[in-house]
Amino acid sequence: MTNILDAPARPTTALLDALAEIVGPGELLTGPDTEPFRRDRSDGTPSGSPAAVVLPTSTEQVAAVVAVAAAHGIAIVPQGARTGLAGGANPGDGDLVVSTSRMTRILAVDAADRTATVEAGVLTIDVDRAAAGVGLFYPPDPASVAISTIGGNVATNAGGMRCVKYGVTGDFVRRLTVVLADGRIARTGHLTTKGVTGLDLTSLLVGSEGTLGIITEVTVALLPRPGSASGVLAAFPSTTAVLAAADEIALSSRRPSVLEYLDAASVAAIKAHDPAWFLPADAEAVLLVQSDEQGRAVVDVEEYAAIAEQHGATLVEVAHYAEALDRLMSARRLLHPALRELHGAILNEDVAVPRSQLSALLRGIEALADELGVTVATGGHLGDGNLHPSICYDPSDPAAEAAAVRAHGRIIELAVALGGTLSGEHGIGVLKRDHVGAELGDVVVGLQQQVKRALDPRGLLNPGKKL
């Protein structure tokens, strides 16, 4: 892949001086200091060398930075913790990176109204910890929860394992403070649970990947903290069996808090990474189910275990205590490091299909992996129909990378043909930008560009991403 991100202008010394004046010289990085800010955690996505990185500590500083950069016509790339998987935070050469990583204040946690207001750079896990301090709960749990920022989660509408029960990040966002493309500060949304005054600009900003504004403060809704969770891991001899068990759980009135899947290639990679792991290396498919229902988690999980057995599970492990549950779930967390260790690099897919099409999607992925001679390891959120096929390749082998890119496109085509979407929760970034039109069609793509132009007429905010 080549660098397709071109900044419309380059920062001058005068601009850098003005930025240093706003944020302080210690919060303006240039030259080699910008190295860590060049890319997110995606493999193979294009990125460049930013002219500078600013680390503002307040909304007002972000606004002043954007106003100055806009006056100079410089492209601005917002960053949280750069844990994204689609290149959405990658700068192009000469861009100005605005990092929210020093905006880490928890501004309010309101137990009576069940909201928390935090700066964008607060780690998502710290939002939940603050909620826990008053007996409340912030449910969205992207895999990056311990290292990603709430601002980044909102900008990508991040998902996670608990979405199957609780919904995605956007379902919890009440109010945003956002710096617009011209440096004005807007506060959108409502503190209340309901509110229809004005157009829903909050939802428009959620998932906009920094293309419409820089999110600097977030108010999220909180829920009562659930009881401790129980879980079950079940290994199945076939994809058909695992899907049948998952359907029986998902198509009932049960409310699992986690309903995850790992395929045979995923199991093999984890086993290679950790030979002591308790699963047999030849398990064809794994289902991970949790319940955190108040007073029912143990009973629920025993039912889930029984359902797994009825559908032919060859191994069923139940965990009712935190430590045992961690052991069951560790497999899911180890997957990406294990795949990279075994294969070199991965292209992350994030397709979602209506649940009735999961079987067709999995069969189709298997067929095209065979056809193209690539290894695809698939895990993901079976309850949501949102899978993460990881296309594994050796990054030093151009032919292998080309085959991986072909497989990436083919999986996206397959998901769209099945009525699905090319991104359930990771976002578009630069990785999937060229495929958006195939899913959305010309009219919707045109509408989005109309909205983008209305809010950022000069195209300075995260150019080349998402749209």
Added chain:
Amino acid sequence: MTNILDAPARPTTALLDALAEIVGPGELLTGPDTEPFRRDRSDGTPSGSPAAVVLPTSTEQVAAVVAVAAAHGIAIVPQGARTGLAGGANPGDGDLVVSTSRMTRILAVDAADRTATVEAGVLTIDVDRAAAGVGLFYPPDPASVAISTIGGNVATNAGGMRCVKYGVTGDFVRRLTVVLADGRIARTGHLTTKGVTGLDLTSLLVGSEGTLGIITEVTVALLPRPGSASGVLAAFPSTTAVLAAADEIALSSRRPSVLEYLDAASVAAIKAHDPAWFLPADAEAVLLVQSDEQGRAVVDVEEYAAIAEQHGATLVEVAHYAEALDRLMSARRLLHPALRELHGAILNEDVAVPRSQLSALLRGIEALADELGVTVATGGHLGDGNLHPSICYDPSDPAAEAAAVRAHGRIIELAVALGGTLSGEHGIGVLKRDHVGAELGDVVVGLQQQVKRALDPRGLLNPGKKL
């Protein structure tokens, strides 16, 4: 109030002929036949005499109608069933009304993927009936559920009593087909539970009150159908007592499906309407609570009844069967007819505040009603902090109407000062348009106008509403 809606142009005979050609002569109404289409169910909102009403039967017809009207520069006012309470569907003189009331096909109900796709003119209750046919459930239940259309519900992001547990209309909208201001057809959103490809135009359209496009088809998410509900009605000697009981329920991990409130003036009006109603006319406050939790509804409601008694309820009626439950809930449904019967007309408020501010809101409303000499009867959704103070007045008395309008503005100011919003679920329409700026501020109002101009540059869609 005077008519402030001015259409930018008037339909010509050539335009009417072209419209008749598109929809058929029987589906084009002019002259006295347009009378029923002049206003929604709000009292006192400005409205005019439309030049014509078209009743298209397909998305393609709507698109053709809009294209022709736009070519003539005619203002277009979309209508569902005109059950709104803010004048959002009121045409101005010479406008073209596009009614979706003949678009009543249920296109698909998918049990495996838990979605229903319907035309915009389907009654909301029929969406739920279709869902019930496959054991599923469409939860949003605005008071108008039996007479309002799903398209209108989406256009206003309608709420209802069950929102406290299930969320509002927008929480269930997956995908929209919408006719844009220039007659193009766009399909936004995803069939999947998660999806972040593109900007969230679906959420932007939800609640946009016909100002950005005409919604013609809706795909909603469905849930497993809950068991039958149980409920309790409790009468309290004071507002303090009713709020304390409601707090104890709302600030727990319980999940009531209804948590409603009626004040003394509401009780008095219902009692005047139906002297045989079982409540004493001097009850100061009433709480209505339901549970539909699978296998727990009876136990839950017995707990709610005990909580009411602990907080000094003077009358507690529990209902575990549909007929008895209907009898309890009938009071809530009778409220608006009873108020109109007793007082003549009402201005509908729809303010919402963070729940911790409910006491301040209720005390403030009482004080300003005394000050202005108006009768305000307040009921609403205590679980959401969303109240409906009805400002009662005699429409034949200009001084009374003026006082009602003053009280309306003052209640809005109060709610905004308490961190709330001027509309939780009814929408802005023309009734509350002049107050929007006080809540949202200049920057957000400007942003909304930028979005509106991007999607409807000539301002032809529902002019003078919402923004």
